[in-house]
Amino acid sequence: AQSVTQPDIHITVSEGASLELRCNYSYGATPYLFWYVQSPGQGLQLLLKYFSGDTLVQGIKGFEAEFKRSQSSFNLRKPSVHWSDAAEYFCALKGTGRRALTFGSGTRLQVQP
Amino acid sequence: DAGVTQSPTHLIKTRGQQVTLRCSPKSGHDTVSWYQQALGQGPQFIFQYYEEEERQRGNFPDRFSGHQFPNYSSELNVNALLLGDSALYLCASSLFVGISTDTQYFGPGTRLTVL
Numbered sequence A: 001a002q003s004v005t006q007p008d009i010h011i012t013v014s015e016g017a018s019l020e021l022r023c024n025y026s027y028g029a030t031p032y033l034f035w036y037v038q039s040p041g042q043g044l045q046l047l048l049k050y051f052s053g054d055t056l057v058q059g060i061k062g063f064e065a066e067f068k069r070s071q072s073s074f075n076l077r078k079p080s081v082h083w084s085d086a087a088e089y090f091c092a093l094k095g096t097g098r099r100a101l102t103f104g105s106g107t108r109l110q111v112q113p
Numbered sequence B: 001d002a003g004v005t006q007s008p009t010h011l012i013k014t015r016g017q018q019v020t021l022r023c024s025p026k027s028g029h030d031t032v033s034w035y036q037q038a039l040g041q042g043p044q045f046i047f048q049y050y051e052e053e054e055r056q057r058g059n060f061p062d063r064f065s066g067h068q069f070p071n072y073s074s075e076l077n078v079n080a081l082l083l084g085d086s087a088l089y090l091c092a093s094s095l096f097v098g099i100s101t102d103t104q105y106f107g108p109g110t111r112l113t114v115l
Helices: none
Strands: A003-005 A010-014 A019-021 A024-026 A032-038 A044-050 A056-058 A064-068 A073-078 A087-094 A107-112 B005-007 B010-013 B019-024 B031-037 B044-050 B053-057 B064-068 B074-078 B087-094 B110-114
Touching: A003 A087, A010 A019, A019 A107, A024 A073, A032 A064, A032 A073, A044 A056, A044 A064, A044 A073, A073 A087, B005 B087, B010 B019, B019 B087, B019 B110, B031 B074, B044 B064, B074 B087
Parallel strands: A010 A107, B010 B110
Antiparallel strands: A003 A024, A019 A073, A032 A044, A032 A087, A056 A064, A064 A073, A087 A107, B005 B019, B019 B074, B031 B044, B031 B087, B044 B053, B064 B074, B087 B110
């Protein structure tokens, strides 16, 4: 079985502050990992992905994520948050031989001026 | 370059009715996956179509069925609608490069409300 846990349901940060969204996974091997962002009433936009190689991956909009096998984590970071980053963020996993993405329950990010 | 498109945007049905949702994949993509996203939750995988065949199915009843056409577009059909089928239905397309190694790109979704 595979699963994704996003421990923080809701996070509020001030504009210009740094951000880290947590993602933990359960899977018996090295998974393929993704972060998506969803604005209200919209579909999901891919921020970044990890398949193999360098454990620090860069994405769009200034986001990055680090894969830590020992901690079964794939946390998303941004050094300076902009008001337009307010949205729901989903971490997702795909196991070897699997076609389906397994999503976490999401973290809602609120940005204060 | 058009991304993934879905129609309609919104739909209201009553219990027991049937509904068809449509998806056109991103240009160059040949695989379509469907997801259901209930309010406040992450998307749940319904099924994936590749080469006009259902390749993998999630934990959804047979009331949920689909089809993929030769131009790679896809339909999701839901019969005997229940109140619990109210959700945002997301279509994702990808280029098949391996069972696990494709990257799925999502459309804007169809909001289905069942009364």
